[in-house]
Amino acid sequence: MADGSINIDDFCHRLPKVELHAHLNTSYSMKFLRELARHNGIAEEDFVQDLCLKEAKPLDEGFALFVRLHQIFKTEEAIYRLTCSVIKEFAEDNVKYLELRSTPKMIPETGMTRDLYMQTMVRAVKDCEKEGLDITVRLLVSIDRRHGVEVARIAVDLADKLMQSTQGLVLGVDFSGDPKVGDATDFIPVFLDAAKRGLKLSLHLAEIPLYEETKNVLQACCRSCTMRIGHGTFLHRYDLGKGHEEMEDIVLQWKIPIEACVTSNILSKTVDCPGTHHFHYWHSKQHPVILCTDGKGAFGCSLTDEYSKVAKEFGFGKRDLLAYALSTVDSIFEGDQVKQRLRETMRVFGQKESINGL
Numbered sequence: 001m002a003d004g005s006i007n008i009d010d011f012c013h014r015l016p017k018v019e020l021h022a023h024l025n026t027s028y029s030m031k032f033l034r035e036l037a038r039h040n041g042i043a044e045e046d047f048v049q050d051l052c053l054k055e056a057k058p059l060d061e062g063f064a065l066f067v068r069l070h071q072i073f074k075t076e077e078a079i080y081r082l083t084c085s086v087i088k089e090f091a092e093d094n095v096k097y098l099e100l101r102s103t104p105k106m107i108p109e110t111g112m113t114r115d116l117y118m119q120t121m122v123r124a125v126k127d128c129e130k131e132g133l134d135i136t137v138r139l140l141v142s143i144d145r146r147h148g149v150e151v152a153r154i155a156v157d158l159a160d161k162l163m164q165s166t167q168g169l170v171l172g173v174d175f176s177g178d179p180k181v182g183d184a185t186d187f188i189p190v191f192l193d194a195a196k197r198g199l200k201l202s203l204h205l206a207e208i209p210l211y212e213e214t215k216n217v218l219q220a221c222c223r224s225c226t227m228r229i230g231h232g233t234f235l236h237r238y239d240l241g242k243g244h245e246e247m248e249d250i251v252l253q254w255k256i257p258i259e260a261c262v263t264s265n266i267l268s269k270t271v272d273c274p275g276t277h278h279f280h281y282w283h284s285k286q287h288p289v290i291l292c293t294d295g296k297g298a299f300g301c302s303l304t305d306e307y308s309k310v311a312k313e314f315g316f317g318k319r320d321l322l323a324y325a326l327s328t329v330d331s332i333f334e335g336d337q338v339k340q341r342l343r344e345t346m347r348v349f350g351q352k353e354s355i356n357g358l
């Protein structure tokens with residue numbers, strides 16, 4: 001129950017958290033954009049204008065924004081600086097474990113290759129580690145569904161190569177991009193191949209009502225893949241009615257965690273308000289559902305904001321929030337050692353807050 005004696009925003013900020021769904025190019029801060037503008041000798045106000053969705057717009061408009069962002073973050077230096085700044089900002093928000101994802105890009109104009117793109121992110125993560133930031137960062141290589149199956153295979157090869165060469169700092173692939181383009185069913189062989197190589201999968205599924213492809217992917221991947229679902233807004237039978245039970249049954253049976261991005265979904269007009277967000281549906285079934293930002297810059301939110309919104313909507317108090325944060329650790333792609341360390345950090349935090357017995 002809600003705890004009237006505490007400031008929820010402050011508690012949610014101090015609470016150690018994990019962030020599992022953050023796209024690099026949409027996770028900038030306005031502060032970072034201004035710095036980059038100054039660094040590049042560009043008028044700040046022109047540069048930062050319209051780079052944050054302040055009000056709800058259809059998903060298509062979000063994708064138009066992403067294309068503009070790709071025009072900004074296209075050099076090795078910009079990718080390096082952006083990665084460092086995103087990691088530092090999440091650390092400042094008391095995120096203790098971050099899985100950051102991005103689409104490797106080939107940009108002939110700047111000499112960027114897919115390999116260099118990901119290597120640059122790896123370099124940034126390692127440099128942040130050397131600085132001793134109190135956050136563990138792992139990377140996912142994104143597959144943009146708009147680019148088709150052949151490019152997806154290249155992304156998996158790259159992820160596999162980096163998983164080996166970084167001893168697991170790169171640990172999986174993400175499947176994302178405009179859900180209205182192409183059919184996720186076509187990518188199933190790529191997902192199965194990635195899983196066979198030991199890569200973990202985070203798949204944007206059912207962000208919009210796409211029953212057939214969602215069902216096909218879930219049926220094909222549930223047995224052999226370690227996976228999570230990004231968004232999963234249109235998965236549950238409560239929303240879909242009779243005849244669509246299979247998707248929910250698979251998700252429940254295989255305990256496939258759902259990455260819930262409340263602000264992103266509201267601003268993309270796939271969900272009306274926090275009160276009707278599917279977070280509540282899955283959470284009340286005790287199914288793993290993890291609050292995430294998606295793009296803290298594009299959607300103007302922090303992970304603290306997401307926790308606060310949900311806490312206020314559903315009346316979570318300190319104990320509920322800490323129990324919830326602890327539960328999210330089960331869904332990270334890292335192994336037991338990292339999980340134990342995160343749980344310990346959260347338990348120590350709980351003791352300091354006089355929350356015992358969790």
Ligand SMILES: CNc1ncnc2c1ncn2[C@@H]1O[C@H](COP(=O)(O)O)[C@@H](O)[C@H]1O
Nearest residue numbers: 023024025026066102103142144176177178
């Ligand atoms: C809002 N919901 C969403 N649904 C699907 N894909 C999304 C997304 N938000 C972001 N992306 C994916 O992430 C890319 C930007 O980050 P990176 O350039 O990879 O770092 C977008 O181009 C899109 O492919």
Ligand SMILES: [Zn+2]
Nearest residue numbers: 023176230294
């Ligand atoms: Zn996403």
